[in-house]
Amino acid sequence: AQSVAQPEDQVNVAEGNPLTVKCTYSVSGNPYLFWYVQYPNRGLQFLLKYITGDNLVKGSYGFEAEFNKSQTSFHLKKPSALVSDSALYFCAVRDGYSSASKIIFGSGTRLSIRP
Amino acid sequence: GAGVSQSPSNKVTEKGKDVELRCDPISGHTALYWYRQSLGQGLEFLIYFQGNSAPDKSGLPSDRFSAERTGGSVSTLTIQRTQQEDSAVYLCASSLSFRDEETQYFGPGTRLLVL
Numbered sequence: 480a481q482s483v484a485q486p487e488d489q490v491n492v493a494e495g496n497p498l499t500v501k502c503t504y505s506v507s508g509n510p511y512l513f514w515y516v517q518y519p520n521r522g523l524q525f526l527l528k529y530i531t532g533d534n535l536v537k538g539s540y541g542f543e544a545e546f547n548k549s550q551t552s553f554h555l556k557k558p559s560a561l562v563s564d565s566a567l568y569f570c571a572v573r574d575g576y577s578s579a580s581k582i583i584f585g586s587g588t589r590l591s592i593r594p
Numbered sequence: 595g596a597g598v599s600q601s602p603s604n605k606v607t608e609k610g611k612d613v614e615l616r617c618d619p620i621s622g623h624t625a626l627y628w629y630r631q632s633l634g635q636g637l638e639f640l641i642y643f644q645g646n647s648a649p650d651k652s653g654l655p656s657d658r659f660s661a662e663r664t665g666g667s668v669s670t671l672t673i674q675r676t677q678q679e680d681s682a683v684y685l686c687a688s689s690l691s692f693r694d695e696e697t698q699y700f701g702p703g704t705r706l707l708v709l
Binding site: 483485511513520521522523524525528569571573580581582583584585586587 | 635650685700
């Protein structure tokens with residue numbers, strides 16, 4: 480079985496400050512981890528993924544995420560937030576060892592960046 | 595168009611009526627997915643199609659839900675005898691192939707309200 484948790488419904492950050500959106504996961508095999516973003520009035524879109532290799536993954540719009548196997552976490556980060564980063568962010572996981580596994584999404588975290 | 599399109603964008607129906615939701619995937623994408631996004635919850639997987647293979651219906655919540663994909667392109671999600679708990683945003687996505695998340699694009703969704 481696999482699952483993903485986003486413990487924060489909302490994160491509020493001032494523009495220019497660093498931001499972190501938390502995600503923890505549970506998977507029996509090899510975790511493939513993803514972040515997606517949903518901007519207001521726009522479709523959900525892929526942001527970045529971790530499959531293997533370097534634990535720090537860089538994605539679109541200056542975002543990055545750090546894979547931590549011991550803490551089973553994959554937190555999304557950005558060094559300096561922009562107002563335009565305000566959106567709904569989803570973490571997702573898939574079991575890479577299972578040929579039949581499907582991607583499972585978290586409940587989402589609403590990120591609000593104030594000017 | 596270049597993206598995934600869905601119609602209608604909004605649908606209001608009365609309890610007990612049937613509804614059909616349409617998805618036009620990106621041309622050339624062999625995989626097509628349906629998800630449901632309820633308020634305060636993550637994306638719930640419903641069904642996916644991969645090429646000409648039998649669809650994976652494991653996520654459909656009840657036998658009132660069904661989906662077809664004709665000619666490997668357009669897909670229709672049908673909900674029979676709608677219930678109020680069916681109210682949600684129904685998202686369609688397509689990707690070049692199954693589990694090719696980087697090429698997975700989502701449509702804008704159909705917002706369904708069952709009165």
